[in-house]
Amino acid sequence: MSTPNLILFNGVFRTQDPLQERSGTLPTALAVADGRILALGSDDDVRALAGRHTRLYDMAGRLGLPGFMDSHFHFHDWSLYSDLSRVGSFAGLERILGETAADRTPESWILGHGFNETDWPDGRLPERQDLDRAVPGRPVIIWRCDLHLAVASSRALELAGVNAATVDPPGGVIARDASGNPTGVLRETAINLVRDAVPPPTDQELSTAMLAAQARLHAMGVTGLHDVRLFEEAAAARTVRCLQRLHSEGRLHLRTWTSLPGERLDAVADMGLLTGFGDEVLRLGHVKFFTDGGMGARTAYLTGSYLDADRGLLQMEPGEIARVVRTADAAGLAVMMHAVGDGAVRHVIEAFEALEHWRRSPEAAHLPVPRQMHRMDHVQMIRAEDLPRLGRLNVAVGMQPSNMVLDFNLIDRCLGPEGRRTYAFRSILDSGVLTLFNSDCPVSDPDPLLGIHALVTRQRPDGTPEPGWYPQERIRVDEAVRGYTASPARAYGCGNELGTLAPGLRADLCVLDRDIYRCPPREIAQARVDLTIFAGRSVYERPGAE
The missing domain is CATH 2.30.40.10 (Urease, subunit C, domain 1)
Incomplete structure (x- = not known):
């Protein structure tokens, strides 16, 4: 020995x-x-x-x-952008932006993430004029905490060429005033119109930022994460190159899975890449698809309607959802399906049901099985009748307890009593679903202990609300810890290596x-x-x- x-x-x-x-x-x-x-x-x-x-x-x-393993993380963004999660008012936003601008050259972009206007006294979204007042003439883009909405300053819109004549991109919305001019608010893929104009960091800048971010995660007990990319391919490529470089230099001390872009599914399949390819530190993760948006932007797709908006935005038709799930599975690729609203969740369940039926057919018998479980992420709202259907599937679900804490006021405002169907941790666990808890950082704080507190109490760290927001959906400490340790290891096909403490x-x-x-x-x-x-x-x- x-x-x-x-x-x-x-x-x-x-x-x-x-x-x-x-x-x-x-x-x-x-x-x-x-x-x-x-x-x-x-x-x-x-x-x-x-x-x-x-x-x-x-x-x-x-x-x-x-x-701890954080199974849904946006590592590139968290490493580079200013944290706005603790901003509680427009005055606070102006102060942070001003302080950031003071440390940069006049032409430098100011990037931030994590604001949550629903808890501010004004209760309204910032617009370009608010950013212009805080840092006049500077290019600024800041993301709401759910990452499905961003706000750009007038200078940022100008540099990106976004004006009254700009057409909404597929799957995105440019908010406009009564005259048709952009307000600065960008939803979903419209964000990329401005994001693409932001100069990329150098390799050294990104490496330095990621190493500092890695140290912050170690201080939270995090030893593994799944880096999930959004819509921007250039950032995805930079991230993967940087992770490989750090790993080859022996400086990557997080077990890291990196997702693949759903819009490149056919190319990925043709290359013969398989989910799980890599070594014990850096591996390929799931292929990521978006079926809807987020509650904050009112783009999560519902079976009914919001109190203050329509049903939301379905980004993929049901037939297309079923097609990409089956295509990926046949190529040995696991999928991660973003589904927030109960309407999108239902369509994804239907696609996985169709996949499991097809998997039992002779046509599928010779095909490789993905090394990791397929998964649906967010599932912020689900109908009671869909819970047993979800429980019968061999699919994992990823959920964000710290995001729930940010959403108390938001959901009360946009859903009313229907909010009882959201963040249904107890109900989903009881249905038999393998459930992974994560942060979706920078959507919410990546500290797993804050997530565990939210799961067990359904309260903010200050103890509000009493006795907990829809307390019937609370879970036990042991169940919460498992969702950050053994459950993600099992979902990633490495339960015999990680997630538990045992000899070997x-x-x-x-x-x-x-x-x-x-x-x-x-x-x-x-x-x-x-x-x-x-x-x-x-x-x-x-x-x-x-």
Whole structure:
């Protein structure tokens, strides 16, 4: 047996192994050697394995968990853009934009993400005049927290050539005033009209930004993510090149899956690329498709109507949804279907039902099976009659609990009592669906502990609303943790390597400053990560924590 380089002892480990956790005895110590878990057990048994150079880390009763996996993340954007998630008013927005502008040259673009106007006193979207007032003459584009709506300044619109004569692109909307002039508000693919005019970062700028972002994620206990691209292909290519470069240099310390653009499905299939291709650090993920938009932009597609808008925007017809799902599956490619509204969710369920029926036919018998589960992401609203249909499918669902916290006021405003059908975590889990929890960052805060708090309490970190927003949809701590660890590992076909703590598995884990299984639920949002281990070595230690 190898001599461990690290032993953690005097703690408690929640391994996410159901058999081990049902045994009634939780391990208190864990040994690591050669990037893998060597042993789990009692302090005495595991410490007996120590050699002269083994580091001994006293957990002082703290909780050890598998490293968190964020299965839906926009890494490029989060790395590069200013964070507007804590802006609470137009005055706050003006202040942040002004501070950012002061650090840039006059011709530099100002980029930001994460604003949520529904919680501002004015309760209205910013428009170009608001940005012009904050930073006159500067090119600015800022994204709403759901990433389905952005606002551009007058200078940004000018540089992008967007004016009254510009036609709405397919799948997008340019908001206009009574005279037909753009207001600066851009929905869905219309965002790309301005985004394409933004000068790209240099390779060095992107590498530096991603390494800094990686360090921030390690401080949250995150050791794996799925980088999901939006509509812009140039950013996707830059991201993949940068991730490969960092990996080849030995500096990528996140297990990373990178999605493929749905609009390139035929080319990807023709090249023979398969979902899961890569190594233990960097792999190809799902092919991403959008079937609708977002609630904030009122482009999520509903079976009924919004209180303040029509049904939303269906970006793919049902027949096309079924076609791309089947085409990808036949090529050995797993799909990630963006579906927010209950109307889009229903159409995606129908497409997966048709796929499973076809998969049982002789025509499909010789075809490769994707290495990862197909998945539907967001599922922010679902009808009760569709839950058992979803539960019968061999499909994973990705959901964003921290985004729910941002949406309380929004959904109350645009859906009213129908909001009870949104973020139905309890109902979806009870239907038997493998459920993955993630942040969709920068849509919402990537801290998994904030997500776990939202799942368990259905409250903001300040404890509002009481007793929780539609509290019947709360879930338990163990279910929430599983959605950030064992469940994504299973969905990605690597449950025998990641997501649980057991001898022989890869040593990706974190230590928290308190036991979130036993502390009052309201305290989970205040929990912190003290130690993060990736591939058997420490990548983050909170100062003063040991």
